[in-house]
Amino acid sequence: xxxxxxxxxxxxxxxxxxxxxRVRRMMLIAGLTTALGVGALLVVIGYRLFRTDGSxxxxxxxxxxxxxxxxxxxxxxxxxxxLTLDVGGSxxxxxxxxxxxxxxxxxxxxxxx
Numbered sequence: 001x002x003x004x005x006x007x008x009x010x011x012x013x014x015x016x017x018x019x020x021x022r023v024r025r026m027m028l029i030a031g032l033t034t035a036l037g038v039g040a041l042l043v044v045i046g047y048r049l050f051r052t053d054g055s056x057x058x059x060x061x062x063x064x065x066x067x068x069x070x071x072x073x074x075x076x077x078x079x080x081x082x083l084t085l086d087v088g089g090s091x092x093x094x095x096x097x098x099x100x101x102x103x104x105x106x107x108x109x110x111x112x113x
Contacts (some may be wrong), residue, residue, distance in 0.1 A: 061101040063094075080104060 012020060065071075065085065072084040072091070081096040085103040 031110075059101060063096070063103070 016068075023066050029086075069085045069087045072086050073085075075082045076098065078107045081098050081101075083094045083096070085092045085094060090111075091109045093109075095104045095106075097104050098101065
């Protein structure tokens, strides 16, 4: 009768073999799920990097101001461009849509008599 080598493991029992098979199956499922998640993440990143939905639209628009008007300040508020003007000594605020550059509104200030 020969003795098993010191570094060889004994044969697993039926319960142990079933447990090892179950662990291998769970590891396979976890590995496939991880690979699927990483693949989906790479697809989303690639889609966002390479899509072109017209986000770089360029347009040239000339806004006419009253004669002698001076721009005092400019600003952005949400999706609006705001200009503060000095028109002949009175203050006026004009707003434009940031995407289309079309005038949206005008606010004029007057002194009380």
